[in-house]
Amino acid sequence: MFYNTNDETGEVLKISRTKTDNQNVLVLGVFKAFPEENLMPEEVSDYILKTFNKSYPITSIRRAITDLTTEGSLQKTDIKKLGVWGKRVHTWKLINK
Numbered sequence: 001m002f003y004n005t006n007d008e009t010g011e012v013l014k015i016s017r018t019k020t021d022n023q024n025v026l027v028l029g030v031f032k033a034f035p036e037e038n039l040m041p042e043e044v045s046d047y048i049l050k051t052f053n054k055s056y057p058i059t060s061i062r063r064a065i066t067d068l069t070t071e072g073s074l075q076k077t078d079i080k081k082l083g084v085w086g087k088r089v090h091t092w093k094l095i096n097k
Contacts, residue, residue, distance in 0.1 A: 023060055023061075023064045024068060026052070026054070026064075027044055027048075027068060028064075028074075030044045030047050030048060031044075031068075031073075031074060031092070031093070032094060033047075034094075035094045036093075037093065038079045038081075038093050039092060039093070040080075040083060040089040040090065040091045040092075041058055041061045041062050041089070042058065042083055042089065043081075044065070045058055048061075068092075069092065072095060073094070074093065074094060074095060075092060075093055075095050076090055076091075076092050077091050077092060077093055079091045
């Protein structure tokens with residue numbers, strides 16, 4: 001879901017919503033590629049960059065993960081991994097439906 005916090009309208013809003021939808025599909029695809037793995041947002045971002053040569057702000061990856069969790073496709077786990085900033089970061093996993 002695109003959170004229109006900057007009050008976009010018209011074609012700009014439409015493009016932003018499409019980009020958000022595409023990011024959600026791409027992020028979900030990463031989890032589907034690793035259905036048994038617990039992944040942190042940084043790992044998802046790295047995989048997208050290496051595999052599809054696409055780079056998104058980590059906030060967009062986190063937003064997509066939150067949206068996919070809310071809709072019931074992903075589940076936040078209690079497992080944490082060491083993130084790029086030296087802090088432990090939560091992981092998510094695919095919910096097998």
